[in-house]
Structure formats: structure tokens, C-alpha cells
Amino acid sequence: xxxxxxxxxxxxxxxxxxxxxxxxxxxxxxxxxxxxxxxxxxxxxxxxxxxxxxxxxxxxxxxxxxxxxxxxxxxxxxxxxxxxxxxxxxxxxxxxxxxxxxxxxxxxxxxxxxxxxxxxxxxxxxxxxxxxxxxxxxxxxxxxx
Numbered sequence: 418x419x420x421x422x423x424x425x426x427x428x429x430x431x432x433x434x435x436x437x438x439x440x441x442x443x444x445x446x447x448x449x450x451x452x453x454x455x456x457x458x459x460x461x462x463x464x465x466x467x468x469x470x471x472x473x474x475x476x477x478x479x480x481x482x483x484x485x486x487x488x489x490x491x492x493x494x495x496x497x498x499x500x501x502x503x504x505x506x507x508x509x510x511x512x513x514x515x516x517x518x519x520x521x522x523x524x525x526x527x528x529x530x531x532x533x534x535x536x537x538x539x540x541x542x543x544x545x546x547x548x549x550x551x552x553x554x555x556x557x558x559x560x561x562x
Contacts, residue, residue: 428559429482435490435552436475442545443472449529449538458523460504464542467497471549487557494550501543508539 446465449455457465471493478486506512507525514526528537 425482428484428556429479431552431556431559432475432479432482432486435549435556436472436479438545438548438552439468439471439475442468442542445541446538453529455529455538456523458525458527460500460507460525461538461542463500464497464504464539464546467493467500468542468545471497484560487553487560490549491553494546494553498543498546498550501539501546504539505537505543508537 443465446457446461446468450457471490474490474493475486477483478489483489503512504525507514508528510526514524531537
């Protein structure tokens with residue numbers, strides 16, 4: 418009985434960490450656009466559209482812990498991860514600028530920040546989606562074992 422409670426607590430902690438990453442990412446994107454006044458490009462908007470609902474979905478899945486949380490959150494995370502990957506490939510010029518959806522407004526290749534020579538806003542998004550994806554995979558693995 419005590420073992421089940423500990424297992425459930427670990428599962429809750431995994432989803433809580435995923436929620437925390439999504440919340441920090443959401444607040445970070447709002448900081449960059451509203452405080453630092455960096456206008457987001459089209460790909461940034463797509464990533465925001467996929468990250469922001471995760472804050473609510475993961476929070477609702479915590480109280481009580483919903484074992485089906487993957488069904489609701491995984492599509493947002495996987496598509497967001499792919500969008501962030503694509504955005505990074507554009508910024509690091511692995512994909513040509515001609516293949517960008519940013520035809521009007523802010524170019525998708527614009528780098529507002531460049532920490533350590535490689536950490537940009539799209540890289541932060543990619544890292545956040547990767548962490549959430551890893552945590553959801555860990556949750557799935559624990560659920561199926």
C-alpha cells in the first residue's frame with residue numbers, strides 16, 4: 418500500500434516538473450516580448466500556441482493525477498518540438514532562408530539573444546519542449562511498468 422503511494426507521488430512529481438518547465442517557458446516568452454519588446458516571428462508564435470496550453474493541460478492533469486495526461490499533452494509537445502527543431506535549423510542556416518514561413522514581418526532567422534554563442538530564443542524553446550517530452554516519456558515508461 419505504501420509502495421503504491423510512493424509510486425503515485427513520483428508520477429505526480431514528473432508531471433509537476435513538466436508543468437513547471439511549461440510555466441517557466443511561457444513566462445519567459447512573455448518576458449521577451451512584453452518586457453524586452455522583442456517581436457515574435459511566425460515560428461515563435463506557433464511554438465507559443467503549442468506551449469501555452471500545456472500550462473493548463475498539465476496543471477489540470479495534476480489534480481487529481483490523471484494517468485491519461487499523455488493523451489492530452491503529447492500532441493502539443495511533439496508538434497512544438499518539431500517546430501522548435503525546424504526554427505533552430507533555420508537559425509543555424511542548416512535549412513535555407515527560402516524555406517521559411519516568415520515571409521512578412523520579423524524574419525525567423527533574427528537572433529535577439531545569443532548566449533554562449535548558441536543559445537537563442539528558439540534554442541530555449543527546443544530545450545523546454547525536449548525536457549517536457551523526456552518527462553512525458555518517463556511518465557509513460559513508469560505507467561507501463
